[in-house]
Amino acid sequence: MDQLTEPGNMTNASARSTVEPRIAWSDGPRVFIARASREAWRAALLVLIVLAGAFTYYQRLDERDLIALGITDISTAAVFEQMNRATHAPNTAEILAIGDSSCLMGIDFIELARLTGRTTNSLCSIGFMGPAGYTVELERYLHRGIKPDRLLLVFHPVQFIREDNWEIWETFVTQEGRNALAHRNIFMRAQAVLAAVFSSYLGHALPGRWGRYFGTLDEFTRSIAADQGGTIDPLGGLRWSTETEFADALAKAETPAARSFSPRPNSLFMQALDTLAPIVGDIGPERTFIIIAPVPDTHATADDIIARSESADAISARLNLPSGHVLPTPASLPYLYFSDRPWTDPVPPTHLNRWGRRSYTRILASILP
């Protein structure tokens, strides 16, 4: 089948040949180039046409699509999707939640709606955004004039220790992602469009557990919209296919001795709350409730629980909420409920797995006013 294979020559390979070596230049360079490039120049032309078309398409994309093209990680995708939902999703929900990823991946809002009989929506994203970032989201959401009956502010204790460099996320939200707009040369712009077109059939897999559960970033983003602003952290929970299996594992699990984990809100966090207070006042403090996300029982001593309660009261006071507006959700849950990192880490996992999420949602539904 290979017309080029020639039988081996049995003479000594280095015997000097008296035949003058010929290259096809003997045909003349013009003839050689014309014949040799018959397909090559045509193929190059076709590729150029495709790239030009892709580049032209890129130039006509609106800013939001351009930003979306450059998103490659879970955190940015979650924030961007919630930004879009804040601006474009129907804002008629009776219960609105906003907060960090312990909310994004810890509460099943469709199940909450079913259990409470009230419509729900979530703009929860990540802790890096902090109260100032949540404020921007809320302002966009409420811009159309309808206020929720209940506003749930969800904070995980991990985000109490706010850091300076997290401001970049506040800027991202304030500028609607423009600060993250990728600078691309002409080729990269065309390449980005082609990659997006091909992604429907040759999707680029996410790494680790995200890829194992969602496959691609597009699927992860779609799950947030489909779940009314929530999604699943797939680590851990995939071990058990049903809630019964999970319950069996839970019954057999032994709880290791707890270590202390009791961060208190630092000044940066409290200052960020000051930007949230006016909008809470606008919605109505009587409608606003605070939820402090649970930690695993491996990170909750008795002193930690007291500290958490005091932190919650401080946050409530800073936001000028009436007393009793910190919901009595569990301070801790069995470690098997959690997902994103091993319970042996000094910093506890912050996300519930899919079974923990289901259980926690039932608890929340039962205590929601």
Add this chain to the structure above:
Amino acid sequence: MSFVTAPFFYLLSLTFLAYHLSWRSTRTQNLILLVASYVFYAWWDWRLLSLLIFSTAATYFGALAIERSEHDDITRRRILIVTLSLLLGTLFFFKYFNFFADNALFLSAALGIDVSSPVRFILPIGISFYTFQAIGYVVDVYRRQWPAESDYITFSAFKAFFPQLIAGPIERAGHLLAQFGRPRPINADMFREAIWLLAYGYFLKVAVADTAAAYVDLAFTPDQPLGWWTILGTMLFSVQIYADFHGYSTIAKGLALLFGFDLVWNFRFPYWATSVADFWRRWHVSLSSWLRDYLYIPLGGNRGSTSATLRNIMITMALGGLWHGANWTFVLWGLWHGMALCAQRLAAGRLPDARFLKPVYWLVTMMVVVVGWFLFRCQSFTEAAGMVGALGSMEWVPGHGAALTTLVTLSTLLVALEVFEYARGSRLAAIALPRWGAAGLIAGMITSTIATLHGHRETFLYFQF
């Protein structure tokens, strides 16, 4: 350096120019190729170049010494043994020292003997390939099938020829070395074929293999909880390893053609095989033919009793598995194929040869091959056990949908291309299309490669062997 990195394209351009400007002297061209090949190899790690040079020198002088002992069979045999010992010793030392040391440590620990960890050696890239090429050459000289090369530059250029140095094909002296000794004009048709081969090869590597690789990496993990990943991951690996290796071999063939050289086809539609023996006549042909000529036949081949033949098959396949890597999973993979070949030999003549049964034979063959790929890809028995255990949970999650879509898309592309080539009786059938048709096919491959560049990986799978 790898074929998919920027420095390689600079080296290729310079070498191509210098080579064709030196068209009056074959020896100068060989020297240019030798220098380029050494730069290519040293780019990985300059220390490894000394190993390649040592292997070249041992082979060169050993072959000459064998040839000069023309009438003294005992001396010829002794020189052959010494040369082979040097080559295999080098291969064993650098490739398998860590493996056997780890196993010795494991046994010592099991016996309660405290032994400190030995020093570890890096694996020189390509050592399996160039060592086997050297062994083939020196044995051919010993068998008087090929004369020893007297010119050191020519021989070194053959040994280090960069298109096939790192991952084959494992070339024979009768095919490749012969080409170093004569002028190698290229004509326009060869150039066109090279363009096609390069476009096809890069498409297979970047668009097909590297896309599949991301999903395969998700699947193969010891704590895999989901059974569908075991199945989909194994099937995607079957696509990945074929596209990666076939892609490399195709790029190598195209690069060689730019300099007027012909390399053997390493793959002949392996996934069309209707028996395991047929599969091994189509998959990594340069290795399987090497194992047949330099291991299986010297062991006795099928010339003895049935039990001797089966023994020879098992030894050959076990060592063939071990050649791929210092891991028991590779040995197990080799033994798996060995058992399948033995079963086929024992069943020879008893199975009907009806045409309508071909699809059944194909299906059985593919099941054997795919299960073999599962063993091949697992890094350890723990990983294999974990993934088999995951079959107890067949929950379907969105990620499986993405993997399945990718698998179907990639398989469809590969099947379509191979049906086209097979129907026209040539792997270069695209060149025979009308100009715009061939150009469209090449443009499609280049576009796909560009679109999937973000996921590309610099290394090829067979670099680790």
